Amino acid sequence: MYLVRFNFGDAINWLTALGILAGAVAAFVAVWAALKTHRESQAFLKASLRPILEFTTFYDGNKYEVKLHNAGQGPAIVKSMRAVFNGTPRALKLPSDIDAVLAELGNHLHFEPKVIRRFITVSDTALQPNRDLTIVLSGFAGAVTQNQLEKIPQLLYFEANYQSLFGVDYTAFSNR
Numbered sequence: 001m002y003l004v005r006f007n008f009g010d011a012i013n014w015l016t017a018l019g020i021l022a023g024a025v026a027a028f029v030a031v032w033a034a035l036k037t038h039r040e041s042q043a044f045l046k047a048s049l050r051p052i053l054e055f056t057t058f059y060d061g062n063k064y065e066v067k068l069h070n071a072g073q074g075p076a077i078v079k080s081m082r083a084v085f086n087g088t089p090r091a092l093k094l095p096s097d098i099d100a101v102l103a104e105l106g107n108h109l110h111f112e113p114k115v116i117r118r119f120i121t122v123s124d125t126a127l128q129p130n131r132d133l134t135i136v137l138s139g140f141a142g143a144v145t146q147n148q149l150e151k152i153p154q155l156l157y158f159e160a161n162y163q164s165l166f167g168v169d170y171t172a173f174s175n176r
Contacts, residue, residue: 049074051164053127055135055157055174059149064102064113066135066174068160070127076162076170078125081135085156092120092158098136105156109148112141127162 052072058065070076081092083101086108090101095118102113117137127133135158153175160172 049165050168051076051127051129051162051170053078053160053162053170053172055160055172056132057153057174059152061144061146061149062139063116064136064138064140064152066158068127068133068135068158068172070129070131073129074165075129076127076164078127078133079123079161079163079169081120081158081160083156083158089159092135095120101156102136102138105152108155109144109151111144111148114139114141 050072051070051074053076054069054071056067056069058067068078082089083092083098084090085101085104090097092098092101098118098120099115102115106113115136115138117134119134119136125133158174162170162172164170
């Protein structure tokens with residue numbers, strides 16, 4: 001018959017080892033849960049602060065206006081803008097670029113645009129939420145027909161490339 005000897009010191013060593021192992025597992029789980037929560041909160045923050053740029057265009061017999069509106073919750077960092085006239089893209093870097101596009105539009109539709117105000121964004125222009133930025137406001141030197149006005153959205157649209165605060169790239173388009 002075998003006698004099993006119970007050594008109280010060995011039992012304490014085993015219990016200590018099991019306690020250390022359980023503590024290490026608990027610490028690992030706590031760190032994992034904290035990282036997961038941090039990633040989820042960052043994703044939520046990115047989504048909740050997303051800028052949404054929208055173009056609005058208005059034209060009647062007296063004026064033609066294009067505005068860029070930030071309908072999102074976070075600021076938009078406008079990186080670049082361009083106009084696409086009759087399928088040909090043109091970078092809008094200088095006020096004269098808008099003048100040239102409007103002159104081509106006027107030549108094509110047989111009217112004379114009279115530029116009242118134009119704004120060109122420089123790289124990294126910030127547009128805050130619920131704010132508008134007028135890109136172009138133009139009057140017409142002579143009478144413009146409804147038929148001419150209806151052709152504007154078919155010939156001319158605008159694009160804006162922008163980023164969120166987190167560096168995510170987006171593009172907004174006017175009517176196209």
